[in-house]
Amino acid sequence: xxxxxxxxxxxxxxxxxxxxxxxxxxxxxxxxxxxxxxxxxxxxxxxxxxxxxxxxxxxxxxxxxxxxxxxxxxxxxxxxxxxxxxxxxxxxxxxxxxxxxxxxxxxxxxxxxxxxxxxxxxxxxxxxxxxxxxxxxxxxxxxxxxxxxxxxxxxxxxxxxxxxxxxxxxxxxxxxxxxxxxxxxxxxxxxxxxxxxxxxxxxxxxxxxxxxxxxxxxxxxxxxxxxxxxxxxxxxxxxxxxxxxxxxxxxxxxxxxxxx
Amino acid sequence: xxxxxxxxxxxxxxxxxxxxxxxxxxxxxxxxxxxxxxxxxxxxxxxxxxxxxxxxxxxxxxxxxxxxxxxxxxxxxxxxxxxxxxxxxxxxxxxxxxxxxxxxxxxxxxxxxxxxxxxxxxxxxxxxxxxxxxxxxxxxxxxxxxxxxxxxxxxxxxxxxxxxxxxxxxxxxxxxxxxxxxxxxxxxxxxxxxxxxxxxxxxxxxxxxxxxxxxxxxxxxxxxxxxxxxxxxxxxxxxxxxxxxxxxxxxxxxxxxxxxxx
Numbered sequence: 001x002x003x004x005x006x007x008x009x010x011x012x013x014x015x016x017x018x019x020x021x022x023x024x025x026x027x028x029x030x031x032x033x034x035x036x037x038x039x040x041x042x043x044x045x046x047x048x049x050x051x052x053x054x055x056x057x058x059x060x061x062x063x064x065x066x067x068x069x070x071x072x073x074x075x076x077x078x079x080x081x082x083x084x085x086x087x088x089x090x091x092x093x094x095x096x097x098x099x100x101x102x103x104x105x106x107x108x109x110x111x112x113x114x115x116x117x118x119x120x121x122x123x124x125x126x127x128x129x130x131x132x133x134x135x136x137x138x139x140x141x142x143x144x145x146x147x148x149x150x151x152x153x154x155x156x157x158x159x160x161x162x163x164x165x166x167x168x169x170x171x172x173x174x175x176x177x178x179x180x181x182x183x184x185x186x187x188x189x190x191x192x193x194x195x196x197x198x199x200x201x202x203x204x205x206x207x208x209x210x211x212x213x214x215x216x217x218x219x220x221x222x223x224x225x226x227x228x229x230x231x232x233x234x235x236x237x238x239x240x241x242x243x244x245x246x247x248x249x250x251x252x253x254x255x256x257x258x259x260x
Numbered sequence: 261x262x263x264x265x266x267x268x269x270x271x272x273x274x275x276x277x278x279x280x281x282x283x284x285x286x287x288x289x290x291x292x293x294x295x296x297x298x299x300x301x302x303x304x305x306x307x308x309x310x311x312x313x314x315x316x317x318x319x320x321x322x323x324x325x326x327x328x329x330x331x332x333x334x335x336x337x338x339x340x341x342x343x344x345x346x347x348x349x350x351x352x353x354x355x356x357x358x359x360x361x362x363x364x365x366x367x368x369x370x371x372x373x374x375x376x377x378x379x380x381x382x383x384x385x386x387x388x389x390x391x392x393x394x395x396x397x398x399x400x401x402x403x404x405x406x407x408x409x410x411x412x413x414x415x416x417x418x419x420x421x422x423x424x425x426x427x428x429x430x431x432x433x434x435x436x437x438x439x440x441x442x443x444x445x446x447x448x449x450x451x452x453x454x455x456x457x458x459x460x461x462x463x464x465x466x467x468x469x470x471x472x473x474x475x476x477x478x479x480x481x482x483x484x485x486x487x488x489x490x491x492x493x494x495x496x497x498x499x500x501x502x503x504x505x506x507x508x509x510x511x512x513x514x515x516x517x518x519x520x521x522x
Contacts, residue, residue, distance in 0.1 A: 022432075025432065025435075028432065028435045029435075031439065032435070032438050032439055032442065035439060035442040035443070036442055039442050039443075039445060039446035042446055042451075043446060043451045043452070046451065046452045046456055046457065047302070047306055049458065050311050050312060051311065052306055052309065052311045052312070054306075172284060177285060177288045177289060177292065178288050180288065180289070180292035181288050181291045181292045181294075183292070184291070184292040184293065184294045184295060185294060185298075187294075187295055187298055188298045191302060195302050195305060195306070196301045196302060196305060197301050197304060197305045199389060200298075200301040
């Protein structure tokens, strides 16, 4: 275990050192996330400006959901995209061989090798939005604290799904864009799940569990979630994590290496 | 002229064959454009209470049309061009007697044909979900709509190719496109029909090129055309502007180009 911490520190310090060579990039990405923020606020405002409300969600409560979405977006830009979207390159070029030979879990290597600081602006803006919405609703630190668990569970769920999709590249090399489909569907998490028609709600709860990524943490923060959702969220995250690991081992049996 | 036609035909068929080879990839690209369909759900639910000017039926039609328009106007030339410049692979293309822009243009056009069946399949699926919204565009609207889609594609291609030329000076030209894409997402009518925008915002947005890329063709397709003359005029003007900028940057850029890695 300790070895893994040490390796992780090394991974991330080298990754950050490498990325900091492109400092101007930081300004650019910060500008892009600021623009994205303005855009999503505008999108939400279009619904609320005539007095319509998503069922049971005031403007401030909807801001919490949008904030949580932005935080998760930052998380995927920092960890998921730079690592998991590269699995396909490893498979295509046969460099996965070297990863498999290392005396360390290959899933760990593939999932944590790089951290990209460019997701930070999104995380910060997301937190600001949560803070703003929360203070308008009179939420206290305890409420925010309660939401950390479901948010972390949501992050685990997201990671597991993404990793499994990345792992399918062992069979189908040229489908690096399958994660784009997931990303497109995740956009639904910008809005509370109650805002969708019934068919959509079922789809985004049971097929692509978007509801557990942003709506459930927001509900917990507002103190209206109920234990059932939290329990379901925990189960989902744990099951997906285990399945992702099993799936990876299964996929590796079909790996035949390339160009070596 | 005859030579140009022949070049076009050959490029189209070559790139079509290439695109059809990667069908699975293509299906995923179609599926990754589901953003308008997600917003369709939100707006249909919101419009149940009659608080907005549009009925749920109108909104289903509108967003299905947006989805189709979006499918036909997807452009990715900047990612390819950036790589070609950074890796120096542009050099051999410069020796050919055809401007490299056409190669990209035709690869995009032929991809449209390969994508067509999947996109219609998805629209059909959503019409099963909302059978009451099925509609046919009137013939004149359909023709004008198709023309508008073609022009919208050309304009979007021109804009992105113009930004791509920044790759001659910087390694991260795609950042420009990322920023532009944000404006495009939120101002083109992809998140909501422009008629639901606040009046002041709409007036400003109509002076930008964005609404003509999505909102204008989509509203033609759903038989609610708005100010057709102005729409086409705006598209042609913006295209001319970007065309001029593009050619100017191209000439300056070639002098700058050092053929890295080649």
